[in-house]
Amino acid sequence: MTETSSGVAIEGAVVDMPAPRIEEQPVRAANGFVMLGIAVVLVLAGLALLIVGIVMLARGQGGLWLVVLTCLATLAGLVLFFGLTAVAPGEARVVQLLGRYVGTLRTPGFQWVNPITVRRRVSTRIRNHETDVTKVNDADGNPIQIATVVVWQVQDTAQAVFEVDDFVEFVAIQAETAVRHIAGSYPYDSHGDPRLSLRDNAEEINEQLSTEIAARVAAAGVKIIESRIIHLAYAPEIAHAMLRRQQAGAVVAARQRIVEGAVGMVEMALDKLAEHDVVELDEERKAAMVSNLLVVLVGDRDTQPIVNTGTLYQ
Numbered sequence: 001m002t003e004t005s006s007g008v009a010i011e012g013a014v015v016d017m018p019a020p021r022i023e024e025q026p027v028r029a030a031n032g033f034v035m036l037g038i039a040v041v042l043v044l045a046g047l048a049l050l051i052v053g054i055v056m057l058a059r060g061q062g063g064l065w066l067v068v069l070t071c072l073a074t075l076a077g078l079v080l081f082f083g084l085t086a087v088a089p090g091e092a093r094v095v096q097l098l099g100r101y102v103g104t105l106r107t108p109g110f111q112w113v114n115p116i117t118v119r120r121r122v123s124t125r126i127r128n129h130e131t132d133v134t135k136v137n138d139a140d141g142n143p144i145q146i147a148t149v150v151v152w153q154v155q156d157t158a159q160a161v162f163e164v165d166d167f168v169e170f171v172a173i174q175a176e177t178a179v180r181h182i183a184g185s186y187p188y189d190s191h192g193d194p195r196l197s198l199r200d201n202a203e204e205i206n207e208q209l210s211t212e213i214a215a216r217v218a219a220a221g222v223k224i225i226e227s228r229i230i231h232l233a234y235a236p237e238i239a240h241a242m243l244r245r246q247q248a249g250a251v252v253a254a255r256q257r258i259v260e261g262a263v264g265m266v267e268m269a270l271d272k273l274a275e276h277d278v279v280e281l282d283e284e285r286k287a288a289m290v291s292n293l294l295v296v297l298v299g300d301r302d303t304q305p306i307v308n309t310g311t312l313y314q
Helices: 032-058 064-081 157-162 167-185 202-220 236-275 283-298
Strands: 084-087 091-097 100-105 109-112 118-123 127-130 134-137 143-154 222-234
Touching: 032 064, 032 084, 032 109, 084 091, 091 157, 100 157, 118 157, 127 167, 134 167, 143 167, 143 202, 157 202, 167 202, 167 222, 202 222
Parallel strands: none
Antiparallel strands: 084 109, 091 100, 091 118, 127 143, 134 143, 143 222
């Protein structure tokens, strides 16, 4: 078990991802409707006073200062409009001022922030990523095909935006990398050996896959909710041979059960004959009886009985 820099332990793997240099923090925001009202009042009042100032200038009563003041008020109202921001449920806005991260808007609704900031929209909804069917070699060197689905969600918007170039593409590539590593670390089938396999230990493999993907994408502020293998098969070039091997194993196991049952029935028959003193059999006749019973019980075809109408020894 190895501890990674992102604080996630992975069995049999080292994922040395750099520690995040930034963390999400809330940004100060004002009520959007209040600021909208203020902006509208400034613009309307500025326009009204502008008309008054122009009239005063036309009459020679001065009013230049009033015209300048109204222009400034109108300009301030227009600038306030650029700070209005609507945040929908399931998304956030990463606010950046002159290249510096200021904070994140997560509260849904109509809000107002500094109008000269840049606001980047980041979805915080739960997403699915389905990897392509990938051809890899398992731990035994057999070529297999595997595909998974990863359920993930942005947990830290600042890390998602500033720690990686494109966090969606980053999750896709790291998920495929983890799938290839897990598929190559375990055999497709254990073949009776006491070891984990991709086919027989799906829950354990899915858990380790989720752990490794989580460690790989933790620096990007992404949380892995679940990951599961949705397609697992031998590659076409060996699928037929592996199918014959599985069928042969099933036939051997079935024959073993049949032989065990037949031997038990023969033992019970001999014990019953001896217990009730039905007939006395020497070792040669016991051997013949055992042979005949095993042929009847183990054979895969119906037997043709031969009726002996003479003595036991004819």
